[in-house]
Amino acid sequence: MTAFEADPLAAGTHIVEIDGVAQRYHVHGTGPVCVAHSGGPGIDWEYLRMPALERALTMVYPEPIGSGASARLPSHPHGYTRARYSRFLGALIEHLGVPEVHLLGHSHGGFVAQYHALHHPERVAGVILYESAPLTGPEHVAEAMRLVQSFAARHADHPGLPEVLAAFQAIPTISDDVRMTAVAKGLLPSYFADYWGREEEFAPFRASVRASHISGLDENLSPDVIDDRAGLGSLTVPALVVVGRHDVICGVRWAEALHRLIPGSDLLILENSGHFGHLEEPEAFARAVTRFVTASAPSTA
Numbered sequence: 001m002t003a004f005e006a007d008p009l010a011a012g013t014h015i016v017e018i019d020g021v022a023q024r025y026h027v028h029g030t031g032p033v034c035v036a037h038s039g040g041p042g043i044d045w046e047y048l049r050m051p052a053l054e055r056a057l058t059m060v061y062p063e064p065i066g067s068g069a070s071a072r073l074p075s076h077p078h079g080y081t082r083a084r085y086s087r088f089l090g091a092l093i094e095h096l097g098v099p100e101v102h103l104l105g106h107s108h109g110g111f112v113a114q115y116h117a118l119h120h121p122e123r124v125a126g127v128i129l130y131e132s133a134p135l136t137g138p139e140h141v142a143e144a145m146r147l148v149q150s151f152a153a154r155h156a157d158h159p160g161l162p163e164v165l166a167a168f169q170a171i172p173t174i175s176d177d178v179r180m181t182a183v184a185k186g187l188l189p190s191y192f193a194d195y196w197g198r199e200e201e202f203a204p205f206r207a208s209v210r211a212s213h214i215s216g217l218d219e220n221l222s223p224d225v226i227d228d229r230a231g232l233g234s235l236t237v238p239a240l241v242v243v244g245r246h247d248v249i250c251g252v253r254w255a256e257a258l259h260r261l262i263p264g265s266d267l268l269i270l271e272n273s274g275h276f277g278h279l280e281e282p283e284a285f286a287r288a289v290t291r292f293v294t295a296s297a298p299s300t301a
Contacts, residue, residue, distance in 0.1 A: 008095050008096050009027055009058060009096060009097070009098070011027050012027060013026050014026070014027065016092060016095050018087075019087070019088075019091075021070075021071045021088075022071040023063065023064075023070045023071070023092065024062075024068065024069050025060055025061060025063065025092065026045070026060070026063075027059070027060055028054045028058075028059050028061070029053065029057050029058050030054075030058055031057040032057055032102065032125075032293050033058045033098050033101045033102070034053070034058065034060065034101065034102040034128075034293055035061075035093065035101050035102070035103055036050065036061050036106070037062060037064065037089065037104070037105045037109035037112050037113055038106060038107075038109050039105075039106045039107030039108040039110070040064075040184075040211060040212075040214065041067070041080055041216070042212040042213060042214040043067065043184060044063070044067055044209070044210040044211065045061050045063045045064070046208065047208075047209060047276075048109075049061065050282070050285075050286065052278070052285070052286035053278075053286050053289055053290060055286075056286075056290045056294070057102075060092075060101070062092055064080075064109075064112075065085075066080050075219045076214075077213050078215045078217045078218065079217075079218055080224075081218050081224040082111060082224060082226070083115070085112045085115075085116075086112060086115050089103070089112065089113075089116050090120050090123075093123050100123050100124060101123065101125060102126045102127070102128065102296070102297070103117060103124055103127045103128065104127075104128040104130060104289070105128070105130060105132060107130075107131045107275065109130075110130055110132025110133070111132060111136070113127050113128070113129060114127065114228055114235075117237050117239070118228065118232070118235055121235075121237050124237045125237065126237055126238040126239065126240070126297075127235075127238070127239050128239075128242060128289055128292065129239060129240070129241045129255075129258055130242045131242070131250040131255075132255075133226075133258070134228050134257050134258055135228065135229060136226040137226070143251065143254070144248060144249050144251075147247075147249075147251055148168060148190060151248055152164075152165060160189055160196060164186060164190050166186065167182075167185075167186025167187045168187065168190075170182075170183050174213055175213060176213050179213065180213040181209065181210055181211045185206055185207075188202075188209065190248050190274075191249065191274050192246075192273075192275070192276060192280060193272050193274045194272075198280075202279070205279065232261035232262050233261055233262070233263060235263070238264070238292070238295075239258075239265040240267075240268065240288070240289065240292040241255050241259050241262070241266065241268070242268045242277060242285070243267075243269055243277075244270045244272075244274045244275060244276070245271045246273065246274040247274050247275045250275070252269060266292065
């Protein structure tokens with residue numbers, strides 16, 4: 001691992017080389033260190049910027065390899081497994097030079113954070129599983145489709161609905177960054193509790209979304225299957241599970257399952273949010289996360 005800067009937690013943009021691959025990350029705020037892993041996989045990190053948390057925490061936002069300005073694997077768009085992302089998380093934590101950090105993983109980033117906390121808990125003070133789930137696969141897809149159908153029924157007369165449904169149908173056709181970005185933007189109204197009711201507020205966010213195509217397959221073109229149900233009972237670090245009541249992708253059913261499976265975990269349901277509680281209810285989100293982090297932060301923070 002090679003670093004290119006003297007102070008790895010100075011405010012601003014940094015580059016660290018891990019296994020010969022350059023990863024960018026960004027530091028904002030002051031306080032206990034919290035590393036926030038964005039989702040997708042492949043969505044550019046900026047959507048997860050959380051200024052309300054930065055008032056009390058040092059937020060470290062990696063640009064996961066394969067996305068944004070970080071380098072790509074030779075096997076791109078394949079090979080971005082949770083084990084690989086976890087390897088890069090561990091190396092980044094070591095590079096930051098603090099005894100422990102909190103991990104916040106959003107959506108697919110939640111899958112990564114829970115994997116890392118299960119397999120490499122030694123430098124993790126706590127984990128925030130934000131719109132995550134204990135598994136992927138047919139059961140997860142069926143629940144998402146049920147919730148999407150409910151969303152469509154509620155908005156049957158809205159002129160924007162056909163674009164959203166067309167984006168869902170186009171997911172299997174994604175093969176490059178341009179198509180990935182277009183589909184992500186098309187899906188977004190269904191990811192909010194009330195996108196069209198707050199469109200003036202959220203339209204700039206939708207327009208700014210950028211994404212890279214990542215296949216979800218390993219180097220051998222096999223799916224990176226996720227099923228953590230058997231292991232979550234052995235999670236040893238404090239955990240906070242956060243979900244929006246109206247999330248259609250990693251909804252309340254999965255947050256409640258995580259809460260049941262993880263001993264001593266806390267559960268926060270944001271009643272007026274979908275998949276993006278840090279945007280829809282930023283103050284309630286920040287209060288809960290800040291309280292959790294400061295309560296479980298190492299004394300040396």
